[in-house]
Amino acid sequence: MSRRRRTLPVIVALVLAAAAAPSAAAEPDPAPEQWRGYWVDAFNEGIYTPAQVEELVGDALEVNANALIVQVARRYDCFCNRADYPRTDAAVAPAPYDPLDEVIEQAHAAGLEVHAWVNFGTLWNSATPPRSPDHAFNAHGPSATGADRWLNKRVDGTELVGANSFIDPANPAARDYVVGAIQSIVREYDVDGINLDYIRYPDHNSTTTHSDWGYSETSIARFQAATGRTDVPVPSDAEFTEWRREQITSIVRRIYLGIFEVDPTVRLTNDGITYGFGPQSVGGWEKTRTYAEVLQDWRGWLDEGIIDTVVAMNYKREWMPDQARMFAEWNEVLADWQGDRQTVSGPALYLNEIDDSVQQVHDVLTPTAAGNTVAGWSGYSYANPSLTAAAGTPAVKVAERAALAAALTTGPDAPFAEDAAVPSMPWKEDPTTGNVAGTLRLRTGAPLDGVTVTLRPAAGRGETRTQVSDGSGWFGFVDVPPGVYLARYDLPDRVVGAPLSVVRVRAGDLAEARPQPFIPLP
Helix, strand or coil, X not given: CHHHHHHHHHHHXXXXXXXXXXXXXXXXXXXCEXXXXXXXXXXXXXXXXXXXXXXXXXXXXXCCCCEEEXXXXXXXCECCCCCCCCECCCCCCCCCCCHHHHHHHHHHHCCCEEEEEEECCEEEECCCCCCCCCCHHHHHCCCCCHHHCCECCECCCCCEECCEEEECCCCHHHXXXXXXXXXXXXXXXXXXXXXXXXXXXXXXXXXXXXXXXXXXXXXXXHHHHHHCCCCCCCCCCHHHHHHHHHHHHHHHHHHHHHHHHHCCCCEEEEEEECCCXXXXXXXXXXHCHHHHCCCCCHHHHHHHCCCCEEEEEECCCCCCHHHHHHHHHHHHHHHHCCCCCEEEEEEEHHHCCHHHHHHHHHHHCCCCCCCCCCCEEEEECCCCCCHHHHCCCHHHHHHHHHHHHHHHHCCCCCCCCCCCECCCCHHHHCCCCEEEEEECEECCCCECCCCEEEEEECCCCCCCEEEECCXXXXXXXXXXXXXXXXXXXXXCCCEECCCEEEEXXXXXXXXXXXXXXXXXXX
């Protein structure tokens, strides 16, 4: 009894003290989720030396950014030392300096994510060839022939526009190379994401209603084999246009699952095209230049789930009424089309003065009539933060960058006054679906191109899905509910083998469909 009397005041005192003191266990409110970043191009200063990287990271913190999209693979060269792409010829600090390593180390220490920006469509852009004999332009450019020639070709026979050359998205070996190179970056570097640029067919077309590209020997041969046609289609041919568009979509799908295979947490983004007016003014998505001319179906990628975040290049001049309308139209569909993924609007800082860029930030973050908002903002670019900066000296650029930071973070209406976190990816962080991939080959090792693969639930209930194998025999499915599935292969004539395989899908995993090699008949 006496022990209770002595203990009770102590307990009461401890309770009162705990109530009066701040709780050590209390967690601070998490920062709101909102993407804020800069594109950092490699044609300007920013990552060429450790000192430039230090300045870049400091400038990003000044605008309360949380992500940097850093151009790493510019023209099939790499601002890094340990990727399948050869090291760049640009005047970066000499090895062992590794620009990507340096950016990751400094940015991560400051709490910034790093997304490695990789150009897909642009092969080379100089009259002087790259120094490395392994560079794709030297090994598979103008000196190569047949399937070893990876150059895209226009209907008029053009392969070089000035000094610019482009990769053929339909060339199987080129596709294999890109997937492997991107996987090497993810494997060797602690990147938070991969950002795909020029993931489309080239510009330089005769019209805005279709693409003039895709006429390489390899591309036409694959199209004819896929369709049974013997003619060379005109650029406006509907079947050829859809086939070319699928070449872009299928490589995005393959890159997405290729990254997932190495590190399922890494985010895949792409630089979405927003040419001209939005779908509201031109008669729908299929009439936009994005879909019709450069054959980039980023809306379809969001729907399928083969892209995590579309970072749209919404480059419009706020001070020109027509372009301000274009900007607003694209922001609306970007917000409303996100589905289970995300979109970010990326204005062109270099086309606007600071007041107009701040207005565009407010416009980006304003909900649509449907109540939707994009996941955030990415400014293009760090090198040229305003119209004045784009025409100015280095000192002017520094001053304009500081002025932009002040306008975005200070004052009663500053949009970035408080910190924000990069939006989470529930579909990767707490997945409820899985993925499937496989490769179809003959016993000789030759790939089976253009085979329809049907994935259906073994129990007969649920969605049945189809894909077509690419030029390397690869196929894949994303966001598949867990369960047991039958994969059926619609084999071509004179090829025999088991047309079915069983696939078990688990949430958060990549299941491998393992068909036995098929036998060609004599």
